[in-house]
Amino acid sequence: MIKVYWPDKLARDIVGRKKYNYLDKEIPKIKKFVLKSSTSISGVPHIGNASDVIRHDALFRALNGMGKPTRLLWVAEDMDALRKVPAGIPPEFRNYLGMPVADIPWVDDKSYSTHFSDLFIESFEDYGVKVECKSTAKAYRSGEFTKGIKTIMKNLDLIKEIWNKSRETPLPANWNPWKPVCENCGKIMTTAVKGFDESGVSYKCEDFKFKEYGKEAYTKLSGCGYEGESKFSDGDGKLLWRVEWGMEWATWGVCFEAAGKEHFMPSSSFWTAGEVCERVFGWPEPHPSENPLQPYGYMTVSGEKMSASKGNVVATWDWPKFAPPQILRLIFLENPRRTKDFSYLKIPQYVDEYDRLQRVYFGEEKIDNERERENLKRLYELIEVEIPEKMPVQIPFSSAAAVSQIYNPKESPEKALNLARRVCGIRKKLSEADKKMILEKRLIVARNWVETYAPQNYGIAIQERVPAEIKRSFSEKQKAALRILCQELETKEWSEAGLENRIYALRDEVGISSKDLFQSIYLALIGEKQGIKAAALICAIGKDKVCGVLKQI
């Protein structure tokens, strides 16, 4: 029996679901399975935001794999107000607090939210994610939600009954879930509804106090005092969250949407929205309850939640510059319910894991246990951006990092490629496609990683002074070889290839083993028993520095 990877299992659960959860009836046959992922655009969309999209995409692939017609929606929650100016955004944006992010000007014709959501959407391609993009602001204003809003307004008593289940104080008699945008000042947080009928509400723009994320004190937002009316059919406003969520599901026919754990607390939004979805709209709430994916945990960086307002974020479009996008998919698809603490130093290890999965997939690495093998192959399919036709050439990330420091792949691509080939013992001739892949997907990426996130001189740190115990450990032959090497470096100009030949010849002249010779070179220069291509290393460090070290022997 082959164990089914969680997206496949979840996909089967979704397809096999029979009944409503609040209504005693059967779910009609579903023609198209709609998955929804959404992101609130409070600032720079970061890799933590991508987790929701990537996990839904895995499920999307699983359903497609079952031959089920499926749509994957991604929704920008851009009718939501800006509640805090995130780190990295000019402080003047304080003036826009309380306005829908879709209405805040950026540069050119872009709004604050389209600026960020466009960048986010463009970056989806790097991760192999294809989605249909939606925006709540557009949906409200284009009339896409008008029918849903009307249904809500016809069923206010029922909605109050549902919502009151999770409240201590019941909603007041004149309560209405519509939140208008102030026609005068453009804020949505400051509008207080004063009355309503079946076509709209009347409101006054009043001062509003709220807590900014991470702050104890209340922030006061000034209302402009304007009194006006907001018609539901104009869509210049939004429904309160719990109601909005349920209405979205019904409007778009959503079968599944995972969300962060805060939505799944008892009496939290998922449950209210679900009941609204079924009892008000008659659409089955998206596959709820315990499942392998939800509620999912967030990504933390050194123990802190990654969030736009804290500023400890990596933008989704920056990640591929220093790590393969498949790695991010891997991190999010493994153990999805667990909170992930991330560190840049773990990247080489994750890349090794990815490479291994690729080898297993192409049968280059044998896994005896059939179940495990199938599992790993499936995981590879789900994390790969585009599955290659045949097994690609692999360069371990740590080797790539070392090579990229000796020859900067951006400045001398041919030299870096050559060295990488020799370091990794690749004999076959590389095709142009191989070269491009190794250069762009590995060497340049590794170099960026080293420059930005890795310890200085990752792997090729030359030691200024040779420690006494290392000197003492050298045999007479080793010392002799190093002295000769030093002398010849000083008196002659060497090419890398020439130097390599000379080192091997030296081995025979002095009469020591390759191991002893190479070990002494590496121990003297970098304090390690092994190292990368001695000749290349010496050339990269420069003969002056090398001789400075070797003279100490």
Add this chain to the structure above:
RNA sequence: GGGCCUGUAGCUCAGCUAGGUAGAGCAUCUGGCUUUUAACCAGGCGGUCGGGGGUUCGAUUCCCUCCAGGCCCGCCA
């Protein structure tokens, strides 16, 4: 104070929803590699499965409890 999730080798994880004397990769270590010495090959080290109870012939797997970590607990989305 309450709720939910998580806790398996140094690291990342599998196994746990049909309970049967602990698994993988990476790292580390050892050996091999006479122009592939950070590649590659062979091998070793490494965990009383967070602690304690219980059910059972037998529990990492089921139940209870404690501990630790994460997240959440607003007429915010």
